[in-house]
Amino acid sequence: MREYKERVLYHLKRNQQEGIKLLKQLIREKSIQEYENKSQAIVAEKLRLLGLKVDIWEPNIKELEKHAYFLSARKNFDGSPNVVGTLKGVGGGKSLILNGHIDVVPEGDEAQWEFDPYSAKIVNKRLYGRGTSDMKGGNVCMLMALEAIIDSGIQLKGDVYFQSVIEEESGGAGTLATILRGYTADAVLIPEPTSMKIFPKQQGSVWFRMTIHGKSAHGGTRYEGVNAIELSMRVVAHIQELEKVRNSRITDPLYKGIPIPIPINIGKINGGTWPSSVADVVTLEGRMGVAPDESMEAAREEFEQWMEQLKIDTVFQEYPLTLEWFGARWHPGTIDVNHEFMQALTNNYRYCLKELPKIEASPWGTDGGLFTHVANIPTIVFGPGETKVAHHPNEYIDITRLHEASEIIACTILDWCGVHDES
DSSP: OHHHHHHHHHHHHHTHHHHHHHHHHHHTSOOBTTOOHHHHHHHHHHHHHTTOEEEEEOOOHHHHTTSTTOOOSOSOOTTOOEEEEEEOOOSSSOOEEEEEEOOBOOOOOGGGOSSOTTSOOEETTEEESTTIIIIIHHHHHHHHHHHHHHHTTOOBSSOEEEEEESOGGGTOHHHHHHHHTTOOOSOEEEOOOOTTOEEEEEOEEEEEEEEEEOBOOBGGGGGGSBOHHHHHHHHHHHHHHHHHHHHHTOOOGGGTTOSOSSOEEEEEEEEOSOTTBOOOEEEEEEEEEEOTTSOHHHHHHHHHHHHHGGGGSHHHHHSOOEEEEEEEEEOOEEOOTTOHHHHHHHHHHHHHHSSOOOEEEESSOOTHHHIIIIIOOOEEEEOSSOGGGTTSTTOEEEHHHHHHHHHHHHHHHHHHHOBOOOO
């Protein structure tokens, strides 16, 4: 196997600029949701050039809506195709899905960017632009790994499926569509921006909205009203106590060094109509983290029961608050740290970089939870992007990490799928 790995590594070193060129091409296409088509066309053409069988389709929202794990605010996926390339093996090996999302979050305030967010500018070995880390850089790593294997004349035993999916940033409808289309494998690798750490466990998350009611009155006689803003402060404090309780149960060593493994974040608040009036309604929106080995249903039930405790207070009996789950959700996922796919990835990390990898639990959700819960496929998250710059202005990827991740992924494919030795 060492001979095949060295052949592939040699190819990757000689073709580093080709990978950078492809990533720059993808970054220059603004693939926010509903505008993924041009980026997907680039991916599809690359897969065709590699000789893979290419499957392109726009997910059918009416079919997806029938599934319990479907979630999307969109009415259709017209102009937003999934792309899957299949590299068939000769048989006798394990199969692998390489999954990455093509959609990116909007660039936000361009004034906060040092460079145009879609310029793909390179400065000091960093390639800047929206989607570099999250996660077009990881997608390119997988494509370059496949190209190195193919161009080196190596035949795999197991099948490899390269998936470029839409809708990850809104809960995973693109990946769910690939699962329902019949794509399955013995393992999945998702190169989200882990800063080259290996994540065998992924936190899930779910959005919630709470509406707190009060009684309006003139500000000069505020004692005649019930201030929903003041009540909301008590609600937030109550939620913070739940966060402490939930996190006190986390003893997994993979969360060592993470101050709050499964946070509950209040991200949006709206209330009141006039400075001289007592606010009668406040709306809070937030995100609750879900532990890797916890079900979404159990997490939501605990939250609901915790909020019911507020009804002990007569004010919340008279002015009940409402809770609803809305918007995006990402299901948690986990793989045994001793799983053979984990061993393959960690061994090849050590083989390529001559050092041990850092293994942690993911602080955010990915499409991996869908593979875990819907398809029952062991999934690992590992990629070259920087966690700290995902969704941020001046998002970038370190070009050195791009090359290193390509090497690790290529060697892992060889070990996992097996090589057909014609000799």
